[in-house]
Amino acid sequence: MKINGSISAIVTGGASGLGEATARNLASEGVKVALFDLNAERGEALAAEIGGTFCLVDVTDEESVDAGLEKARAAQGQERILVNCAGIAIGKKTASRDRHTGETAPHDLASFSKVIQINLIGTFHMLAKCAAGMLTTEPLEGDGERGVMVNTSSVAGVEGQIGQVAYAASKGGVAGMTLPVARDLSRDGIRCMTIMPGLFHTPMFDTLPDEARDALAATVPFPSRLGNPAEYADTVRHIVENVMLNGSIIRLDGAVRLEPR
Numbered sequence: 513m514k515i516n517g518s519i520s521a522i523v524t525g526g527a528s529g530l531g532e533a534t535a536r537n538l539a540s541e542g543v544k545v546a547l548f549d550l551n552a553e554r555g556e557a558l559a560a561e562i563g564g565t566f567c568l569v570d571v572t573d574e575e576s577v578d579a580g581l582e583k584a585r586a587a588q589g590q591e592r593i594l595v596n597c598a599g600i601a602i603g604k605k606t607a608s609r610d611r612h613t614g615e616t617a618p619h620d621l622a623s624f625s626k627v628i629q630i631n632l633i634g635t636f637h638m639l640a641k642c643a644a645g646m647l648t649t650e651p652l653e654g655d656g657e658r659g660v661m662v663n664t665s666s667v668a669g670v671e672g673q674i675g676q677v678a679y680a681a682s683k684g685g686v687a688g689m690t691l692p693v694a695r696d697l698s699r700d701g702i703r704c705m706t707i708m709p710g711l712f713h714t715p716m717f718d719t720l721p722d723e724a725r726d727a728l729a730a731t732v733p734f735p736s737r738l739g740n741p742a743e744y745a746d747t748v749r750h751i752v753e754n755v756m757l758n759g760s761i762i763r764l765d766g767a768v769r770l771e772p773r
């Protein structure tokens with residue numbers, strides 16, 4: 513898809529980290545970008561800076577997504593690009609034993625479900641709603657493309673670490689949806705791709721002490737550092753522009769393979 517001022521996009525999780533970098537990248541090429549996020553303060557400020565639209569949206573909530581889509585489409589027209597970056601991570605084991613009392617406890621279902629709701633079901637929710645909108649559009653010149661949707665999985669989706677069972681399940685699910693979504697929509701020229709990032713320097717990592725961050729960076733074979741969100745955004749941009757990329761998963765990780773802990 514040719515990126516220009518006639519194209520509009522929705523970026524979930526667009527107020528921070530990988531989503532923010534993606535929104536900035538697309539907007540710098542004239543794309544009209546709507547940010548779907550729960551963080552109104554950061555979202556409003558970024559939207560004002562890049563000339564986009566902020567929509568206070570919880571991707572797990574149907575009414576909220578519908579209201580966001582209505583606002584975004586009224587402001588900038590039907591989206592041709594969706595980038596799913598909204599997500600959360602938790603650390604909790606499948607079951608654990610208290611070192612002092614010996615008491616055991618299973619992973620609670622509430623927090624497991626919450627991660628699946630946001631990372632997996634929220635991603636699917638946006639894919640389904642945006643695809644339905646894209647199906648109403650005229651195909652673009654050339655290959656007859658109508659739209660492109662990019663999801664964010666994680667290398668933890670295949671190499672989940674200790675304490676990442678919920679996160680890994682959600683991200684494995686996102687990866688697994690990629691091909692069937694692409695197949696479902698192929699007749700109508702809508703592509704679906706997933707990026708599997710390794711370790712990226714986003715606000716998530718700012719809470720870690722410098723030594724912990726350096727230790728993580730050292731586990732990346734080359735380049736031996738955390739990824740820059742701009743490098744994720746460049747990958748999204750390439751996916752949008754390269755119509756042959758469809759139905760697959762791109763690892764973006766400097767060859768890192770996560771250890772058990």
Ligand SMILES: NC(=O)c1ccc[n+]([C@@H]2O[C@H](COP(=O)([O-])OP(=O)(O)OC[C@H]3O[C@@H](n4cnc5c(N)ncnc54)[C@H](O)[C@@H]3O)[C@@H](O)[C@H]2O)c1
Pocket residue numbers: 524525526527528529530531548549550551569570571572597598599600601630631634664665666667708709710711712713714715716
């Ligand atoms: N940073 C990394 O190293 C890394 C690695 C692999 C995968 N990822 C994935 O990339 C995505 C972006 O991560 P990030 O590091 O930029 O994190 P981040 O915390 O900086 O950004 C995530 C954004 O999602 C928003 N969000 C959370 N729940 C939401 C909901 N229900 N509805 C709408 N918005 C919601 C948050 O408000 C936040 O702005 C996540 O899915 C994360 O799992 C990140």
